[in-house]
Structure formats: C-alpha cells, structure tokens
Amino acid sequence: MEAAEQLSELEKLGGKVEEKKKVEEKGLAELPQPHDHVVLRFAPNPSGPLHIGHARAAVLNSEYANRYDGKLVLRIEDTDPRRVHTDAYDMIPQDLEWMGVKCDETFIQSDRIPIYYEYAEKSIKNGAAYMCTCEGGEFKKLKDNSQACPCRDLSVEDNLQRWEQMFDMEEGEAVLRIKTDINHKNPAIRDWVAMRVVEAHHPRVGDKYRIYPMMNFSVTIDDHLMGITHVLRGKDHLANSEKQKYLYDHMGWDVPEFIHYGRLKMDDVALSTSKAREGIEQGIYSGWDDPRLGTIRAIARRGISPESIRELMNEIGVKIADSTISWKKVYGLNRNILEETANRYFLVSNAQKLDIVDLPSEVKGIVERPLHPDFMKRGNREIPFDGQIYLSNDDLHEGKILRLMDAVNVSVKDGAVVYNSQTFEEARELKAQVVQWVPATDSISAEVVMPDASVIQGYVEPACSQLKIGEVVQFERFGFARVDEIGSEGIRFYFAHK
RNA sequence: GCUCCGGUGGUGUAGUCCGGCCAAUCAUUUCGGCCUUUCGAGCCGAAGACUCGGGUUCGAAUCCCGGCCGGAGCACCA
Known part of the structure; x- marks a missing residue:
C-alpha cells in the first residue's frame, strides 16, 4: 500500500496523523541551550x-x-x-x-x-587536587593499571605543604594533579596534571x-x-x-x-604553523603571507575576501566529521563577491611588442572600455591606441585573425600583425578571436605572483596607475588579482583565481 | 595496542535525535546550449551521493548488530 493510501485508510479508521517535526532554520545550526547571555x-x-x-x-x-x-x-x-x-x-x-x-x-x-x-x-x-612527586613513567604504569599513586592519599595539610615547596623544586620533581576517576575506562582521563614546574624564560x-x-x-x-x-x-x-x-x-x-x-584540511596546503615557520626561516617561503601557505594573511594577500571565508565557515559549520576544503570552493565563493566589486583591466602576459602594419591613421585614437560591463555607471578606462602595442604570445597564432578589443582587427602573418579591418561586425564574420592588448608606450610593467609563488611578467594598461594597494581587479581573459605593491618600476599583483 | 568518534555526488553541506512528505536539499564543481567585443558574469539544461552486509519494520539515509574505511586522543603541548 502506498503511503498516501495508508494515510487515508488510517484517517477513515479514525487514527490521527503524527505531528510534524519542528522546522529548523537554515544555515548554521542553533547552539544547544542558547541562554539569554551567551x-x-x-x-x-x-x-x-x-x-x-x-x-x-x-x-x-x-x-x-x-x-x-x-x-x-x-x-x-x-x-x-x-x-x-x-x-x-x-x-x-x-x-x-x-x-x-x-x-x-x-x-x-x-x-x-x-x-x-x-x-x-x-x-x-577541597580535596580536588594533590601534589604528586612520582616519577612520570612510574605514575603512568600505576595509572594504566587503575592504581592510585601513593601521593593521592596524602592529607590536605601535607599537600598544601608540598605545594609551597613546589616553588623551590626543580622541573619534573612534582606536579599538581586533579583527581578524576582512577578506574576511568579511558586511561587518558585518569588524574591529570594541573600545574608543573617550567624552568624556562617566558618571552612575555x-x-x-x-x-x-x-x-x-x-x-x-x-x-x-x-x-x-x-x-x-x-x-x-x-x-x-x-x-x-x-x-x-x-x-x-x-x-x-x-x-x-572535526578537522579541517585544505587541499594542497598541509602545512603546520611550525613547519611554515621553519620554511620561512630557511628562506623557502617569503614570509607568513607566502601564497603557498594556508595562513589567513596569505589568503588575504591573494585577494580572497574575508566575506568568502566567513561564508565558507558558516557552510562547514560545527560538524564533528572531518572535512577537506577545496580551493575551487573558496574561489567560487570569492568570485561571487569579486565579480561585482572588481573593475576590469587589460593585462598582457608573455608580451610581444608589435607595430601594426598598414594601420590607417584614422583608426588611431583613444579607446574607451567600461570599468565593469554590468555597471556602466562606473565609467570607462581610456586606452591610447596608436598602432604600437603589446600582445600576448599565447594569442599569436600564425594565420589567425585577432580582434583587439574595441580597436581593430589584425591578421597574424610571418610573426607580424597586419591591419585587416576595423569593425566588430567584420571581426565576427572573420571569426576573429577577441583579445586584450595594451599600448606599447604608456603601459605599466607588471608582475603577477601566482598561488605556487611563480611569477608572470607582463604589462598592464595605463589606467592601472590609478589603482590602490589592496584593490582587487579582474584582468580580462586572465583572472582576478590583487594589487600588492606599487613601485616606480611597475606594479606587482597577486593572483587570486580565474 | 587501548579509549572515543565519524562515514550523504569531485568538494562542502541539509536531512539522521523523533523511520514514511527523500526516486534525497543547497552551494561549489564539471559538461552542453544561449547570450556576451573577457576564457568573467548572466540565462537554460544536464551530470553526479546515502561505506558495505545482515537484522527490525508494511516502510530504513534515518533504528539495531557486524565488517570495511577514516579520524582524534592515549604528554609535566595547546
């Protein structure tokens, strides 16, 4: 019998349907016992x-x-x-x-x-603790056999006296223990240490x-x-x-x-703080914010937003089962945020300087392109176009026709680029690949530090001179990157993700 | 070894306590198509999971037992 039939059958017989379970609110689970003042x-x-x-x-x-x-x-x-x-x-x-x-x-x-x-x-x-002078190994042996050590039964007076003496003892001579259950089935719980002597300089x-x-x-x-x-x-x-x-x-x-x-793992980065510290001291990592590390500052430097980290943690919640976070997930969340905030610019990596052959002078001028295609109100960047440009070698395939965005169409011939036509409609008919470009003269030299710490060299368009440190931009066809340093020689970016 | 705890698509989660509305949620991912002067976004569509085996039950992701796999702890660290 189907569930629905059963239900109607049940109702006919005068039975009643069980009450619904309470509906939980979405997102992060409620705390147990939420008081008024948590x-x-x-x-x-x-x-x-x-x-x-x-x-x-x-x-x-x-x-x-x-x-x-x-x-x-x-x-x-x-x-x-x-x-x-x-x-x-x-x-x-x-x-x-x-x-x-x-x-x-x-x-x-x-x-x-x-x-x-x-x-x-x-x-x-109050009898909760006692001073224990047993040798560590000796105590463990007793403890593992559910045996109290001789110190456990000493009087409060004796313990108080031994506590006073502890201030003059050497490391390892005595500890203060909290009484638990010497028969506790987990030996680890039995009579644990509360205070101990440490003969070391505290940095603070x-x-x-x-x-x-x-x-x-x-x-x-x-x-x-x-x-x-x-x-x-x-x-x-x-x-x-x-x-x-x-x-x-x-x-x-x-x-x-x-x-x-549960434990949180990040795929790829499995580095403990102490390992990271070692690596930094040995010069393997540039510092605590080296892009290869899983530190908050490294993540921040790469242009991952705090919001996406918060969102991620909310989603993971407080499950006791372990989980592995994939960078893809982080990137996805971050992209949702960056997509709106990041302005668009041109970056040409693996750059090749070219002088467009047979370029009619009337097509030269200032090219305008929106800072963000979905938010035209933000205005445009201006890119001077005089025929001398940088293109990426990755885009230069012999015999192909390229559409330089918002500029002209060119053909790649014998390692040079030759003017082909002007309009976008023509580019479409020619099935030209649409590529970004930067002017040869006023562009700014740039380097992009990748997540694996490798560095990509290139040029960014002149408008990037207005960028501020910490700003995250999207380089068209390249990906999101954060402005890390602005120097007289150029700008350094840290790559976030596609 | 001992004690304890987990196991839902590639990843992260919801559902598990209180079995039926779960032919299993959402996100990310991947793949198509549309659109777009970015390989981004958007729109449309698709892919993909209850660790296994028994048991209880009319009915099991959910309860019970066992296996397998994984994790944590077993410090005079935190």
Missing part, C-alpha cells in the same frame, strides 16, 4: 599567525556571538613558555580584524598566573614564574571566571573536555556546553 571565546596559543583552521573557530564563535547578541572573548593561551612566539601576540588580533571577528574582551593567560595559583590552592583545600613575563598551569587547568578556571557558556573546540579536545568536567564538578561550577568540530 559568552563564547576564541582561545589560540601564540605560535604564529592564524591559519584556515583557526578561521573556523574564530568565525563560528563570532557568528554565534552575533546571532545571540552575546559576547566574544579573545584569550591568548601562553602557559607554556617554550611554545610562545612573541610575533603572534600582534598577528592574531590583526588576522581577526581582517576576518571581521570582533572581540569584546581580550585576556592573556600569562597575566593571570596568580589567579591559577589561587585556584590551585583552593582545589587542594620573563622569569617571574617557575610554576605554570597546564592548559586543562587554566582553561577551566578561565572559562568559569569569564562566564563562558559555550565552548567551541576541535575534536582533538574531546578527552580534554571530559577531563575538565571533573574540575567543574570538584568546584561545584556549571559546566558549559562543549561543542566539538
């Missing part, structure tokens, strides 16, 4: 500039903060002195600004060490401290103190979320909603 945070560690993976966390947090009219906190997590790179403290806010991510407050964890000490002491006093707070909190400890304390209601993090933090719940429980605090998303 507070989210973006909490990177300062290892370098932000990359595409950070963009997901940053954008999504920001989107949710906007949607619920909540708050977004930026917290820089620099509690491992050995993994701090000072350049990151400035680069992170810059990258966020570019993405349009606005943070209501900013905290740096190395400013908050005394707070963590205070809570370390509190957790000892120097040698002021010798005891630093572990990420799980400082994060929990801060998330609570800062009133974070929803924690968006990668699924690599799945076990950490579970560890942290024990501390919330010990302290009697409300546990925020944890939301874990």
